[in-house]
Amino acid sequence: MTQKINIADLAAISEIVHEASGIALDRSKGYLVETRLGSLLRERGVASWAALATRCRRDRKLRDEVVDALTTKETSFFRDPRTFEALTHKLIPEHYERLGPHAPLRIWSAACSTGQEVYSAAMMLREMLGPLAGRRISIVGTDISPTALKQANRGSYSELEVSRGLHSERLQRYFSRDKAHFRVLDELRGLAVFKQLNLLDPVSVRGAGGPFDIVLCRNVAIYFDDDDRLKLFDHLCRAMAPQAVLILGLTETMRNVPRELRRDSFRGVTFYRREPRERAQAAPASRLTSC
Numbered sequence: 001m002t003q004k005i006n007i008a009d010l011a012a013i014s015e016i017v018h019e020a021s022g023i024a025l026d027r028s029k030g031y032l033v034e035t036r037l038g039s040l041l042r043e044r045g046v047a048s049w050a051a052l053a054t055r056c057r058r059d060r061k062l063r064d065e066v067v068d069a070l071t072t073k074e075t076s077f078f079r080d081p082r083t084f085e086a087l088t089h090k091l092i093p094e095h096y097e098r099l100g101p102h103a104p105l106r107i108w109s110a111a112c113s114t115g116q117e118v119y120s121a122a123m124m125l126r127e128m129l130g131p132l133a134g135r136r137i138s139i140v141g142t143d144i145s146p147t148a149l150k151q152a153n154r155g156s157y158s159e160l161e162v163s164r165g166l167h168s169e170r171l172q173r174y175f176s177r178d179k180a181h182f183r184v185l186d187e188l189r190g191l192a193v194f195k196q197l198n199l200l201d202p203v204s205v206r207g208a209g210g211p212f213d214i215v216l217c218r219n220v221a222i223y224f225d226d227d228d229r230l231k232l233f234d235h236l237c238r239a240m241a242p243q244a245v246l247i248l249g250l251t252e253t254m255r256n257v258p259r260e261l262r263r264d265s266f267r268g269v270t271f272y273r274r275e276p277r278e279r280a281q282a283a284p285a286s287r288l289t290s291c
């Protein structure tokens with residue numbers, strides 16, 4: 001049976017997790033910690049929650065496992081379809097109109113979890129542009145969770161996972177069946193590169209590559225506090241090419257928008273466009289932060 005966690009031990013573990021990932025666990029998250037870390041505690045023979053906190057402070061590998069276990073990896077194919085409509089009907093066509101049909105297109109799925117967002121973007125591009133071989137397209141998926149990235153890299157999904165967001169035509173067209181699993185075809189798999197990184201660590205974020213033309217950072221800022229959200233948006237902004245766009249989760253908004261980003265929307269989907277330097281410098285003083 002899983003031990004109950006007390007407020008002091010929860011605070012100690014929360015502090016460690018926050019420092020390592022930005023994930024903010026308040027006092028109401030005791031049950032979440034117990035359910036997600038209970039088996040790790042037992043498997044490692046760690047005697048108590050207090051002992052786990054002590055060990056995490058000197059054992060970075062264990063700390064990273066704790067962070068991994070506490071991340072919420074909820075995702076699905078074509079999550080929030082309106083976002084993909086905005087990309088298909090406005091943002092990607094505008095990119096090619098501005099830079100020409102042979103321009104590179106670099107997409108960053110900044111908290112990609114198990115990869116469904118990356119492969120949804122790849123399917124969308126295949127349907128918009130036809131065969132992608134020879135096109136200069138790259139989709140970088142990054143996440144802090146190594147277990148999520150392992151699955152993303154394999155591109156292998158259960159029946160339940162493909163039933164969430166994929167209609168049968170796409171399933172047949174882009175996946176091969178491998179016993180109980182469905183595997184993304186190499187045509188799409190080849191567009192994607194996955195990397196582990198912490199979005200709140202500026203050095204780590206530089207490892208994503210870029211500059212990117214489209215940045216998807218959906219449903220991760222909700223786990224951060226206000227200060228870390230500011231840091232996150234600053235890091236994303238720095239990784240964006242001029243005129244690049246950033247899209248957050250449909251329920252997420254950015255307060256204190258960096259000076260370089262202009263908020264806009266298409267059919268109810270908010271996006272942030274990185275303005276050319278001169279226009280950003282002339283931005284009103286109410287938009288104070290800068291990246």
Ligand SMILES: C[S@@+](CC[C@H](N)C(=O)[O-])C[C@H]1O[C@@H](n2cnc3c(N)ncnc32)[C@H](O)[C@@H]1O
Nearest residue numbers: 021071075111113143144145198199218219220
């Ligand atoms: C709810 S999922 C969102 C997945 C996908 N973007 C979507 O909207 O469906 C949140 C992801 O953020 C990742 N994450 C949390 N903190 C992070 C950090 N500091 N750096 C990078 N990724 C982080 C988690 O590992 C998790 O996979």
